[in-house]
Amino acid sequence: MFDVSEWITDNARLVIAVMVVASAVVAAGVPMVDRSTSLDQFQTDADEADALEYVDANFSRGTTDTTSAQVIVRDDDVLDKGTLVSILEYERALQTNETVNETLVENDSTRSVANVVATAAIREDRAAELQTRERELARTEAHLAEALDSLESNPNASVRPAFDAVDANTSVGLTEEDYTLFAAAVEERRESTDDNETTPTATAQNETGDRSVTEQILADEYARLAEDRRELAELDPTLEKQLEELRSLSDSEVGTLVADVLAGDSDRSARALAFMPDYYEPGSTGTNATLLVVTQESAGGSFAPGDAPEEIEDAQAAMTDLAPDDDSMAVLVYGDGIVSTEITNSMIDSVLLVGPLAIAFVLLVLVVVYRDLLDILLGLLGIVLVLVWTFGAMGWFDIAFSQPFIVVLVLLIGLSIDYGLHVVMRYREARESSGTPPRRAMAVALGSVGVALVYVTTTTVIGFLSNLTSPLGVFRELGVVSAIGIVATLLVFGLLVPALKVELDELLERRGIDRVKPAVGTGGGPVNRLLDTGATLATKAPYVVIVVALLVSAAGAYGATGIDASFEQSDFLAEDPDDWVKDLPDPIAPGTYTAGTAIDTLDRDFVRQDTTATILVRGDVTDPATLDRLDAARTNASDMSATETYADGEPAVTDPVTVMDRVAADDESFNRTLSAADTDGDGVPDENVTAVYDDLYRVAPEEAADVVHREDGEYQALRMVVTVDSGVADEVVRDQMGWIADDAEGEGVSVIATGDVILNQITADQLAETALLSLVVALLSVFVVLAVAYRLTEGSASLGAVTIVPVAFTLTWVLGTMALLNIPFNIVTGMITGLTIGLGVDYSLHVSERFNQELAEAETVTAALHETLTGTGGALLSSAATTAAGFAVLLVAILPFLQSFGLITALTIVYAFLASVFVLPSLLVVWARVMNRGPGSGPPTSG
Structure with missing residues (x-):
């Protein structure tokens, strides 16, 4: 390694030239990086995903070409005349606004309790x-x-x-x-x-x-008269007529009408109660919230959550802008367009907020640690180049940037400084101890820490690439990008920055400027005494330290068994920042975010119009037995905790039989068809099911297409739609919907439960699987690599095993802390096991490698430990402080998952540092005793 380090320093200008050219080539990929907000990237291949795609493509009210915005309306009393009129005026504003209107479906584009009340008055x-x-x-x-x-x-x-x-x-x-x-x-x-x-x-x-x-x-x-009666049953007055009618009524007349409409004893009441909060008492004339549902059409067809077309985003933004600016009512809009906009904005705002703050914290630490302008500037230049290499690689490999990659940005900033600190501090040690010139000192520094940096890079890359075992594509991409970033970090801080520093230090010294600077931890004082504590404990009571570490690790491992996994759309939505954050100067100050608040309100108070599960039945769907089983499954679904109920207690379930019942109640001809086919009077056709479907399509084609799929005249599929209670855990929803699917299963048909809630739970399970697999793969791989490496270089594979033990301790401490703080595995904390192994090995390797070097030259094991911990330990302390500070910046992020990741990663770094300077020394002492590796017992490592 020393020969390589000498070649680097002797050919510094060539190294600089090659790295600059390589950086320019890689940087050309930066403009090619796309952004991605689609939540599809977090889903893997599954039968349930295929089933949902089939539903979306073949049932009229799937997400194939429509989407709904849910508008939460709040007022002291949303059912009084004034607010009902205001709701209708707001609907009119939506329909007359060009941006919104061009996205609205042709019929029933806006629906609210105000429409039901006004229509009831006209009727x-x-x-x-x-x-x-x-x-x-x-x-x-x-x-x-x-x-x-x-x-x-x-x-x-x-x-x-x-x-x-x-x-x-x-x-x-x-x-x-x-x-x-x-x-x-x-x-x-x-x-x-x-x-x-x-x-x-x-x-x-x-x-x-x-x-x-x-x-x-x-x-x-x-x-x-008869014709007018038929028209009355299908009465659909214009908004203008509805407004005219409501305005003509007195307050008391409106109150009487509201009580009648929302009494809960008719189909009309059931439709109206769908817009009311869970706590509304049917028949009462006042409450403080209601829903307005706006149905839009997407010209581009279906889209994944978080990936709404621009016209939908613009229209839903306009809905917010069109809200009344007086005190008539408060409006909160939630929809796919709002979600897409806020996911995109949150990525931009998070980078603009977290990036500068992270750099500011890192800069502060660098100023304290380096206390040298040139080293600070070289460190910042290195960070920029590492990010350029990383994002350039993403562009060349066509990997889109999404929210989780913000973590990679902060991670690489921390690791870059970590690498730089080890090189610079070892370089300073070499210059202080022997007064060697810059080029020779850098060769000594690279020869000394170079092996550790290569080992660290190898093991950290293994930790990141362990995500390739994940069934989730986005985690595989995160692993690859992180691995590329850490290799770029080695190249930049192992080649370019040392070469630049040598050239610049020599230039400055030729001009009479002293470039000898002290290394942290080598000059005595409280830092030196703190770092030397590990050596003291290891010398006097190594077994006590090991036992305490084992007990703490056992507690952490036990707590880790209780960590949940979570994947929700709300994970991707930013919390509305505190006022002090909004008051930051542009462009750092983030915008206003409302989707998270809207989701919380909808989950707490309303039947979510967009949270459903689907029971898909494919095969012989004209068999009367199929309908009988599906009807029985619906009855069972109505009694399950996962099934949402409206304010009147009715279950929110729709299937072919419920649609037939509703249509038969309004149409005499279909009622005759259904009655003729229902020979036993249970409401389910027992014969001529094809004829019943045909007549249903003739009389009510939209309602029929919602639950019965027909292609080329053949009936191929049915579906039951269950609105699920958002307060029930996704795991429970998935289990109960599976039971319903089992109830409907039978000869000649295949039945599967699907829906976004179910796919979210599948993704959550895969997040937990990712964490477990990456843990096993990374730990075993790093163990093998270190054991083989130390066997080949030092003749002792056991040193590799000893080095990995503190990493295992760190992992259990991290997982135990996650359990203690109730932090689940999510889209970024799912990487924490591989990340912990990568970061933990980084710290342990530097200590083990330095100890091995000092052991060959020191007079005692205690002296070797002292030199190790006050030398390398000082760099580790600086690195830990810098990297932890960088991740702690995420605590002010506007995305909750970034906040939790920032906290747990900062703690990971602290734990890794504590394990490497307080636990590992005791392990090394025991190892030296057992392996009889005292001072001078083995050949010194190169450099």
């Missing part, structure tokens, strides 16, 4: 009008019958005046054709009377004939 007014007309027709019919009787009994009476009298006293418009029918009936009755045809049978016929005449006269009016 009641219209129903009252129809009842008045019906009474008027009945009265007119009775007057016509009386006139006929009167004219029959008085043959000399004139027909025309009698008819005109009826016409004058009715609002029904009688025509000349009606008079002709009326006069003919009078003539017929008079002739029958003259012929004495008064037998009982003849009288009955005449009476029947009289009724027929009056019905014929009023036939058109009755037909129009």
Whole structure:
């Protein structure tokens, strides 16, 4: 290694030139880096994912071409006249706004309790009008019958005046054709009377004939009345008519109407209660919150969560801007567009906030540790180049930047300074101890720490690449990018920065500037005494230290068994920052974030319109037995804790049978079709199921396509949609939906439970799997590498084993702390096992390697430990302080998962440092005794 280090220092200018050219080539990939906000990147191949894709593509209300925004409306009383009018005015503003309007579906684009109440008022007014007309027709019919009787009994009476009298006293418009029918009936009755045809049978016929005449006269009016009644059932008034109606009512009339509409005893009430919070009491006339659902169409087809098209993002942003600016009500918008926008903004804001703060903290530590402007500038230059190499590699390898990669950014900043500190501090030691010139001192420094840096890089890369065992593609990419970054760190701080430092120090010294600087920990004082504590403990009571470490590790390992795994959309949503963070200067100051608050409100108070599970049935779906099993499964679903219920207690479950029931209640022809096919009267067709589906598609095509998939005239799939209670754990949801799928399973069909909630749980399970696999793979791989390396270089594989033990201790301490703080494995903490091994080996290796070098030259083991801990330990302390500070900056991040990762990684670094300077020395003392490796017992390492 010393020969290599000499070559680097002797050819510093060549090294600089090669590294600059290489950096320029790699940097060309930086502009090619794309951003990714899609949550699909966190999902792996699974049958449930394929099933959800099938549902989205083949059922009309899947996410194929529509998405919904849920607007939370709050006021002191959202059911009073003023707020209901304000809701309708807001809906009108949405429909008239060009940005929003171009995304709205054609029918029922906005739905709210205000629409239901206003429509109910219009329907009641219209129903009252129809009842008045019906009474008027009945009265007119009775007057016509009386006139006929009167004219029959008085043959000399004139027909025309009698008819005109009826016409004058009715609002029904009688025509000349009606008079002709009326006069003919009078003539017929008079002739029958003259012929004495008064037998009982003849009288009955005449009476029947009289009724027929009056019905014929009023036939058109009755037909129009019937048509108006049918139209009343399908009444869909415009927003303007709804507004006009509500404004015309008094406050008390609105209150009475609201109580009736939300009484919970009709289909209309069920629709209205879907917009009400869980705590609303059906029939009451006041509450403080309600929902407005806006349905939008995506021209580009389906999209993954977090990857909404630009027009959806713009439209939902406009919905927020269009909220009333007075005190009429408060509006909070949540939807895929808002989520996509905030995920993108949070990435940008997080980089702009965390990056400068991390650099500021690192700079502060570097100023304290280096106390030299040139070394500080070289350190910062190295950090920039490492990031350039990393992002350039991402561009060349077509790896998109997403939220978890923010962690890589902070990680590489910390590790870069770590590498730089070890090289610089060893260089300073060499210059202080023997007064050697810069080029020779750097050769000694690289020869001394070079082996450790190569080992550290190798083992850390192994730790990161252990993520290749993950079933999640994004973790595999994170592992690859982190490995590339750490290799770049070795190249930059092992080649370029040392070469630059040699050239610049020699240049400055030729000009009379002293470049000899002290190394941290070598000059006595409190830092020296602190670092020497490990050596003292290891000399006097090594076994006590080891036993204490084992006990603490056992407790941590036990706690680790209780760590959960979590994957939720809310993990990716930023919390709205504190005011002091918003008050930071631009561009560091983050924006305002509302999606997280909206999700919390929806989860707590409402039936989430977007949190559903689907039971997909494929195969012989026209078999009556299939429908029977699905209906039984629905009954079971209604009783499960994972199934959400509306304010009236009704389960939020939709399937073909419930849709058939609703359509049959409104359409007589389909009701006849369903009744004919339902031979046992249980509401489920027992025969002619194909004909029932055909008629359902004819009468209500949209409702049918929501639960029955038809392709080329063949029925291929059914689905049941279960709105799940967001307060129930995803694991419970997945289990219970699986039970429902099992209930519906049968001969001729395949059934599977799917949905975002279920896929999230699968991802969470894979996060836990990632953590476990990376732990095993990384630990075993690092153990093998170190054992082989030390066997080849030092003739003792056991030193590699000893070096890895503190890393295992650190891992249990970290996992125990996660359990204690209730931090789950998520999209970034899932990497913590591989990361801990990588960082822990970094610290342990430097101590073991330096101890091995000092052991060959020191007079006693105690002296070797003292030199190790005050020399390398000083660099480790500086590195730990710098890196931990860099990660601690994440505590002010606006993303919760970054905050938890920052905390746990900072603690990981602290634990790794403590294990390397307080536990490892005791292990090394025991190792030296057992292996009989005292001072001078082995050849010194190179350098």
